[in-house]
Amino acid sequence: xxxxxxxxxxxxxxxxxxxxxxxxxxxxxxxxxAYKSRGLEPRELAQTLARAKAASVAELYPEAxxxxxxxxxxxxxxxxxxxxxxxxxxxxxxxxxGRTHRLVTAVAIQRGGERxxxxxxxxxxxxxxxxAAIERYVAVDDPVDCAGAYKLEQRGIALFEQxxxxxxxxxxxxxxIATVRILGDFGIDLP
Numbered sequence: 390x391x392x393x394x395x396x397x398x399x400x401x402x403x404x405x406x407x408x409x410x411x412x413x414x415x416x417x418x419x420x421x422x423a424y425k426s427r428g429l430e431p432r433e434l435a436q437t438l439a440r441a442k443a444a445s446v447a448e449l450y451p452e453a454x455x456x457x458x459x460x461x462x463x464x465x466x467x468x469x470x471x472x473x474x475x476x477x478x479x480x481x482x483x484x485x486x487g488r489t490h491r492l493v494t495a496v497a498i499q500r501g502g503e504r505x506x507x508x509x510x511x512x513x514x515x516x517x518x519x520x521a522a523i524e525r526y527v528a529v530d531d532p533v534d535c536a537g538a539y540k541l542e543q544r545g546i547a548l549f550e551q552x553x554x555x556x557x558x559x560x561x562x563x564x565x566i567a568t569v570r571i572l573g574d575f576g577i578d579l580p
Contacts (some may be wrong), residue, residue, distance in 0.1 A: 390452075390453070390454060390458070390476075390575075390577065391392050391413070391450065391452065391453040391454070392410055392411065392412040392413070392451060392454050392455075392500045393410075393412060393413050393414070393415050393446055393450055393453045393454070393455045393456065393578070394412050394413070394414045394415070394451065394456050395415060395416075395417040395442040395443050395445065395446040395447075395455050395456060395457040395458075396414060396416070396417070396456075396457070397414060397416045397531075397543065398444035398457060398562060400535075400542075400561050400563075401458055401562045401563045402414055402454065402563055404562060404563040404565060405456070405563060405565075405568075406414045406495060407558075407565065408565065408568075408569065408579055409440050409579075409580070410558055410577075410579075411435030412456075415446045415449070415450070416503035417441070417442035417443075417445040417446050417457065418445045419438065419441045419445050419538075421438060421459075424437055424438055424441065425468065425470070429445065430466060431461045431468050431493045431504070431510060432461075432493050432495075432510065434454065434459075434461050434468060434493075435459045435460060435461040435493040435494065435495040435508060436495040436497075436506060436508055438459035438461075438495070439455075439457045439458050439459045439495035439496055439497040440457065440495075440497040440499075440504065440505065440506060441457070442457030442458070442459065442497070443455045443456065443497040443498065443499040443504065444457070444497075444499060444504075445457075447499045447501070451501050452500070452501070452502075453500065454498060454499075454500045454572065454575050454577065455498065455499050455500070456497075456498050456563075456568065457496070457497045457498075457499070458494065458495065458496045458562060458564075459484070459493075459494070459495055459524070460493065460494045460559075460562050461492070461493045461494075461536060462490060462491075462492055462493075462536035462537035463490060463491045463492075463493060464484060464485060464488065464510060465490075466489045466513045469481055469484075469485075469490075469536065469538075470535060470536075471533070471534055471535060471536055471538075472532070472533050472535075472538045473533055473534075474533055475527050475528070475531070475533060477533070477538075477577075478481070478527045478532050478533050479523050479524060479527050479538075480521075480538065481537065481538040482513070482515075482523045482526070482527070482538050482548070483520070483523060484516075485515045485537065485538075486515050486516070486517055486518040486523070487515065487516070487517035488507065488514070488515060489512060489514040489515075490512075490513055490515070490537070491510055491511065491512055491513070492510070492511045492513060492536065492537065492554075492559070492560055493508060493509075493510050493561040493562070494508070494509045494510075494511070494563070494564055495507070495508045495509075496508075496564055496567055496568055496571070498506055498568070498571045498572065498575065500575055503575075505571040505574055507564060507567035507568075507570075507571065508569075509554065509555055509556050509559035509564040509567065510554075511552060511553065511554035511560050512552075512553045512554070513537075513551070513552050513553075513560075514549065514550045514551040515548050515549055515550065516548060516549060516550050518548065525535070526534075526539075526544065526547075526548065529544055530544050530545055532545065537561065541560050541561065542561050
């Protein structure tokens with residue numbers, strides 16, 4: 390059975406590779422900005438984007454098991470987008486410093502018209518950080534393509550006081566515990 394990750398994210402690819410599965414990566418045809426402009430709350434936005442990504446690729450490969458995922462960084466009810474530049478990354482980190490925020494990670498797995506989904510919410514408290522510490526961090530990890538402007542799998546872990554979550558892999562972009570469970574529903578048993 391063909392498995393497709395509906396993503397070009399190197400982080401999600403690396404996570405899925407940990408399961409030892411053979412899979413292909415296909416870029417979904419989803420206008421994320423159009424969904425973000427709807428003003429959806431963070432959990433609903435992550436879920437909607439994960440479903441849209443899976444559906445976009447499943448339409449092209451109806452016999453494949455397609456995995457779509459999305460992650461939203463939320464400070465209170467505000468969605469923080471991927472910063473895209475070092476200056477915007479530093480500005481986001483200044484806003485997050487000393488505060489608690491959430492990472493909402495949704496996965497949707499689809500084969501034909503059948504779909505299962507899961508959402509993981511992590512609560513993260515960042516240490517108080519000086520501007521100099523933020524600038525050093527941004528220069529080292531270059532987190533411009535990450536929700537929240539940090540990479541926990543690298544030096545970004547040093548920015549935090551506390552992290553509470555059910556599945557630490559969700560923080561990097563794909564909740565593997567739920568993914569394994571849902572793949573089992575589709576007849577793909579691991580390990």
